[in-house]
Amino acid sequence: MNTDALKKMAAEAALRYIQPGMVVGVGTGSTTNFFIEALGAAKIHVDGYVASSIATENRLKAQGLRVLELNATGDIPVYIDGADEADPHFRLIKGGGGALTREKIVASAARLFVCIADDGKDKPMLGKFPLPVEVIPFARSFVARQLVKIGGSPTLRSGITTDNGNVILDVTGLDFSDPLRMEETINAIPGVLDNGIFAHRRADVMLFGSAGGVIERKA
Numbered sequence: 413m414n415t416d417a418l419k420k421m422a423a424e425a426a427l428r429y430i431q432p433g434m435v436v437g438v439g440t441g442s443t444t445n446f447f448i449e450a451l452g453a454a455k456i457h458v459d460g461y462v463a464s465s466i467a468t469e470n471r472l473k474a475q476g477l478r479v480l481e482l483n484a485t486g487d488i489p490v491y492i493d494g495a496d497e498a499d500p501h502f503r504l505i506k507g508g509g510g511a512l513t514r515e516k517i518v519a520s521a522a523r524l525f526v527c528i529a530d531d532g533k534d535k536p537m538l539g540k541f542p543l544p545v546e547v548i549p550f551a552r553s554f555v556a557r558q559l560v561k562i563g564g565s566p567t568l569r570s571g572i573t574t575d576n577g578n579v580i581l582d583v584t585g586l587d588f589s590d591p592l593r594m595e596e597t598i599n600a601i602p603g604v605l606d607n608g609i610f611a612h613r614r615a616d617v618m619l620f621g622s623a624g625g626v627i628e629r630k631a
């Protein structure tokens with residue numbers, strides 16, 4: 413089975429978490445795109461959707477789905493999003509699509525975070541995937557030097573400005589033995605807006621598409 417088929421399987425399984433009348437947070441990326449397609453087909457009468465990126469907002473609207481501002485909804489019942497890596501403690505690396513800051517905000521505003529992924533993202537430990545860090549352009553060089561001091565090798569992602577007008581540094585070589593602490597350490601560097609470690613706001617449910625069907629794990 414190819415990866416896209418596994419992503420689609422996980423995305424379609426997430427529909428079981430969507431009830432009529434809800435406000436639903438929607439992530440960003442290819443797995444989430446399958447979820448948006450499934451939403452368009454399912455025609456569940458939700459109150460509306462909060463998008464974690466402009467790309468997702470456009471896709472939701474293209475399906476005729478109602479997009480709401482997070483500022484207008486308050487806390488939301490459920491957030492559905494993909495990940496680049498997930499560990500057995502439901503901690504994630506996200507931001508491969510560059511939307512990590514808004515994703516973390518919407519995930520944090522959600523009572524339930526359902527993460528959808530192909531089972532290739534299921535890892536014993538985080539850290540193989542380069543960690544995306546969103547940085548204010550003015551601070552790019554300073555932040556890169558601080559990341560080197562804590563053991564990282566940052567690379568500027570070329571050709572991308574985030575929805576917040578910032579740049580992304582992709583960082584390899586960091587120590588992920590304590591993801592919670594690493595998330596805090598990086599976010600304490602002046603000029604960092606946020607980083608792609610989701611340890612403070614972990615997933616509550618993992619849905620992995622696998623050759624044997626959907627694997628569901630609950631925290």
Ligand code: 5RP
Nearest residue numbers: 441442443494507508509511
């Ligand atoms: C975007 C993300 C995505 O959820 C993550 O990169 C996974 O993407 P995909 O579903 O395309 O594999 O964090 O910022």
